[in-house]
Amino acid sequence: MEDAVLKILKKPKLKNTVLIEGLPGIGLVGKLAGDQLLDELKAKKFAELYSPYLPPQVNIQEDNTVRLVSMEFYYAKGKKNDIIILVGEFQGITPDSQYRIAEKALDLAEEFNVNKIFTLGGLGAGNITDKPRVFGAVTHKGLVGDLKKAGVVFRGTGAIFGASGLLLGLGMHRGMDAICLMGETHGQIIDAKAAEAVLTVLTKLLEIKIDMTELEKKAKETEKQLSKMSKMMEEQKKAQERQQRFSEEVPTYIR
Amino acid sequence: MEDAVLKILKKPKLKNTVLIEGLPGIGLVGKLAGDQLLDELKAKKFAELYSPYLPPQVNIQEDNTVRLVSMEFYYAKGKKNDIIILVGEFQGITPDSQYRIAEKALDLAEEFNVNKIFTLGGLGAGNITDKPRVFGAVTHKGLVGDLKKAGVVFRGTGAIFGASGLLLGLGMHRGMDAICLMGETHGQIIDAKAAEAVLTVLTKLLEIKIDMTELEKKAKETEKQLSKMSKMMEEQKKAQERQQRFSEEVPTYIR
Amino acid sequence: MEDAVLKILKKPKLKNTVLIEGLPGIGLVGKLAGDQLLDELKAKKFAELYSPYLPPQVNIQEDNTVRLVSMEFYYAKGKKNDIIILVGEFQGITPDSQYRIAEKALDLAEEFNVNKIFTLGGLGAGNITDKPRVFGAVTHKGLVGDLKKAGVVFRGTGAIFGASGLLLGLGMHRGMDAICLMGETHGQIIDAKAAEAVLTVLTKLLEIKIDMTELEKKAKETEKQLSKMSKMMEEQKKAQERQQRFSEEVPTYIR
Amino acid sequence: MEDAVLKILKKPKLKNTVLIEGLPGIGLVGKLAGDQLLDELKAKKFAELYSPYLPPQVNIQEDNTVRLVSMEFYYAKGKKNDIIILVGEFQGITPDSQYRIAEKALDLAEEFNVNKIFTLGGLGAGNITDKPRVFGAVTHKGLVGDLKKAGVVFRGTGAIFGASGLLLGLGMHRGMDAICLMGETHGQIIDAKAAEAVLTVLTKLLEIKIDMTELEKKAKETEKQLSKMSKMMEEQKKAQERQQRFSEEVPTYIR
Secondary structure (H helix, E strand, O other): OOOOEEEEOOOOOOOOEEEEEEOOOHHHHHHHHHHHHHHHOOOEEEEEEEOOOOOOEEEEOOOOEEEEOOEEEEEEOOOOOEEEEEEEOOOOOOHHHHHHHHHHHHHHHHHOOOOEEEEEEEEEOOOOOOOOOEEEEEOOHHHHHHHHHOOOEOOOOEEEEHHHHHHHHHHHHOOOOEEEEEEEEOOOOOOHHHHHHHHHHHHHHHOOOOOOOHHHHHHHHHHHHHHHHHHHHHHHHHHHHHHHOOOOOOOOEEO | OOOOEEEEOOOOOOOOEEEEEEOOOHHHHHHHHHHHHHHHOOOEEEEEEEOOOOOOEEEEOOOOEEEEOOEEEEEEOOOOOEEEEEEEOOOOOOHHHHHHHHHHHHHHHHHOOOOEEEEEEEEEOOOOOOOOOEEEEEOOHHHHHHHHHOOOEOOOOEEEEHHHHHHHHHHHHOOOOEEEEEEEEOOOOOOHHHHHHHHHHHHHHHOOOOOOOHHHHHHHHHHHHHHHHHHHHHHHHHHHHHHHOOOOOOOOEEO | OOOOEEEEOOOOOOOOEEEEEEOOOHHHHHHHHHHHHHHHOOOEEEEEEEOOOOOOEEEEOOOOEEEEOOEEEEEEOOOOOEEEEEEEOOOOOOHHHHHHHHHHHHHHHHHOOOOEEEEEEEEEOOOOOOOOOEEEEEOOHHHHHHHHHOOOEOOOOEEEEHHHHHHHHHHHHOOOOEEEEEEEEOOOOOOHHHHHHHHHHHHHHHOOOOOOOHHHHHHHHHHHHHHHHHHHHHHHHHHHHHHHOOOOOOOOEEO | OOOOEEEEOOOOOOOOEEEEEEOOOHHHHHHHHHHHHHHHOOOEEEEEEEOOOOOOEEEEOOOOEEEEOOEEEEEEOOOOOEEEEEEEOOOOOOHHHHHHHHHHHHHHHHHOOOOEEEEEEEEEOOOOOOOOOEEEEEOOHHHHHHHHHOOOEOOOOEEEEHHHHHHHHHHHHOOOOEEEEEEEEOOOOOOHHHHHHHHHHHHHHHOOOOOOOHHHHHHHHHHHHHHHHHHHHHHHHHHHHHHHOOOOOOOOEEO
C-alpha cells in the first residue's frame, strides 16, 4: 500500500482553479471555514485521499454503510474561479506522513492545473477577541499587495504547522503560488468567529458570497461531539491497553 | 522483509466462500467468537500471515518447539458456504501496519474467491446487559435486509477501529461485500455473552449449528491468563528499560 | 540506506559451523555469556551489521577513534564445530527492526552454511537461586533429546522476545535448526551465575572448555557502568528535550 | 517523497574543501559556533536538505514569505581551505532519520570532494567552567597529532550522539577523514563560551580569523526565544491533543 493513495472519482473540467484547504487545526478554524464553504457552494465530491497514516478506522454513516477515513476533494464552478476544496477529519498521524500526504494533495492540484492555493487555519493568540484579525503568509512577495487590500495583516516572523504550512512550503518548491490565511483565535476553543473572519477575506478575494449564519451552530455541535468523543476515546484507550496484553498462552517472558 | 508476508501452507478447494475475522478487540468478543467457531467446526490451518509489525516474539508450544507470532487462516467445508476463519493473538502494533496487514488478508480473500467477509467485534456500551444486542455495519445497503431479519440492530453513526473496520473499508474499495457484527459489551471485561450473541447471528446467517457451552469457560481462562500476563509484562518492561540503557563503555554523552 | 547493512570484513573458511547469539536481554545473561565465550576462544571479528535502527551514536575508543554502533560477528575454529559469535551492545530499537535485523543475521548464517543456531538469554523467574536451571526451546522436536541429556529443562509454554526468539522463529521458516538456551534469573540484576549455567550447557554440547572465573567480575563492572550510564542518560534526555524545542525565530504556532 | 532530498541551488567551484557541521545539540554549542562562523565568513547558501523527518513546519520570514524547515549548506572561499558549513534548526526527529539525513549530507560532501569533515558539539560535563576545554574524536589515528598541537584534549572512551557522531561513523565507512570537536559545557545552558572554545581551535586549524564578540549576545537571544517557544509549544501541544480527538460523527468505538 502506498503512503497516500489518490482516488479520482470523476474528472470535472475546471478552469482558473484555486485549491482551498480546510483541514482540522488550531481552533478548528480551517475545518469550520472549509466545511461551511463546501456547504454554501454546494460543492461536489470528486476525489478521495486514503492513507495508512490516517487513523485505522471506518465511520458508520446514516445509511448503515461504512466510509474509510479519508481526506476529500470537492469542486464548485464559479464566475472568477473554479474551486477545489480539501476537507477531512484528520491530518496525517505521524510528522513524516504530513509531508507525504501534502505531496499527494499537490499532485492533484497539478493534475487540475490549480493556479493558486489557499490554506485556512487559526493563529493561537491566547486571548479572546471580538474582532479577530486575519494574518497571512505567502510563497512569493508579489502576493502580499492584494491580500493587504483585502484586510489581511502581515506581522513578520512565526511558524505554520501541518498541512496549512506544508502546502505552502512544498508547493513553493513546485513553483506554485500559495497563501495561508490564519484567523486570530484563543487556541483552546472551537472558534466560529475566527472561521468567519477567514471566510470574509477569502470570499472577498474570490469575489463570491456565502451565508455564514450556520457557522456558530456548527461550532457548537462540534464542541458537543468533541466532548462526547473525548470521553469515549478515554474508555477506548483503557480497553485497548488491556487487549494489547492478551496472549493465549501463559507466557514466560524471555529475551 | 515485506510489511506483511502471506504463507500458504496448502491450497484447499473452496467454493461459495466466506471469510470470518476474529482477531482480538474490545471485550475480546471477536477473538472468543472466532476461536469458538474454529474449534467447533474443526477447521484446519492452511495459511499464516507474518509481519514485522506483530510483536517480535515467538511462543513456546507444548511440544517445546516455537511458533513465530502470526495471524492464521483456517478453513472448514460447509453445506451452504465454505468458511475461512482469520484468527490471531495480536493486531498490527502500529496504526499504519493495521492497513498493510488488512490489505494482505484481502489479497488472500481474493485468491480464494471469497464472496462475503464477516468481521466480528464488540461495541463498548459501558454497561452490562443480560441480553446483548448485535449491531451491524455494511459495505453496501443491499446487505442490510437479511441482517435485520437475523436480528441485527442498525443504529446509524459510529466508528469501527482496527481490522474489523479496515476489512470493510479497504474491501469496499476492491468491490467486496463485507459485514461487521458487533456484540454489545461493557468494554472492560472479556465477554463470553457478547461473543455468543454474535455467533448466534452469524450461524443463523450461515445456516450452521455450533455448540457454545465452552465459551464461558474460555472467557474465564483468558481472564486468568490475561491477569498473569499483565503482571509479567510489567516486570518485563522494567527489565527492558534497564537493558536499553546498557553500553560497554563508560559513556560521555555528546551531541 | 538499507534497514540493515552487512559488512563482511574477511571471509574465513568455516566448516560444520554453529552460530551463537549473545545480544543484551534479560539479566544481560546472553550478552555476558557471548562476550565470555568470545574472549575465551580468542575469536576474531570478521563482519559487522549496521542499521539505522540501532542508536544514532558512535563510541569513542581507547585510541581516540570512533566506532559506529553495530552488531559484530566473530569466528573461532574448533575441533567439532567452527563457531560464529554474534554480539553487540544493543538490539534493534523498534519492534519491526528486530525482525529486519534478525533476517540480516540469518542471511550471514546462510552464507557461511551455519547448520545450527544457539541463542542465549535469560528467563526472568522473579526469584534468586543458587543453582539456576537452563531452560530450552527449539525449532524441531528432534533437537530435544540431546539437550535433555546436557541438562536442559523443558517446561512447556512461554514466550521469547527479541533476537533470541526471532532467530528461531524466522530461522525455522528457512529450514534452519535453532535452539534457545535460557538461564534462570531474577530479571532485575545482571546475572553472572545464570550466564555461567548457560555456558556450562553450551560448552558441553559443543565439546569445548572455557574458563569462567572472569564472568563475575564482568558482571560487576557492567553493573557499575550501567548505573553511571543511567544517570548520564537522564541528564542527556533533559538536555535533548530542551534542544528539540529550539528554533531561530520567535514562533507563532499555527496549524 | 525520499527520506531526505538534496536541493543544490548553485554549484560553486570549491577546492581543498572542508565541511563543518553546526547543528543543534548539547548546549547548542555546535549551532552557535556554526552560525557565528557562517556570519563572520559571510558564507553564501548554495544547497538545502529537506526531509519528512524534519518537523512538518514552515517558518514565516521578515518579508512574509515562508521557508520550509530544512538544513542548509553555505560556502565560503578561503586561503588554505574552501569551507562548506552545514547548519539548521533541527536534527532528524526519529533515530533512524538521523542516519538517513547524515548519509545525504555525506553525498553532498562527496559531490564537492570534501577532504575533511569537522563536526562541532558540546560535551556535557555537568559543571560550569571558565575555561572550557575542547575534546576530540577522530576517524583515523593519524589525525590526532595536529589536533593535540592545536590544544584539543583526548581522554579516551565516550559516546557521540546525532549528526556530530554519525558524520564520523558513516563517513569513516566511505573512507573520509572526520573530526569531532566538543566544547566542555554544563549541558543545561546555552553556552557561548564553549562555542568560542570550539571556534578558537577550529580557526587555528583552518588558519582563519573570525570575530567572536557577537557570540555571547547570540546565546542570550537564543535563550530568550527558547523560553518563549517553550511556552508556546506547551499550548500548541494541548491544542493538538484536543484536535486529534475530533471527528464529525458521534462515534461509538468498536474494534
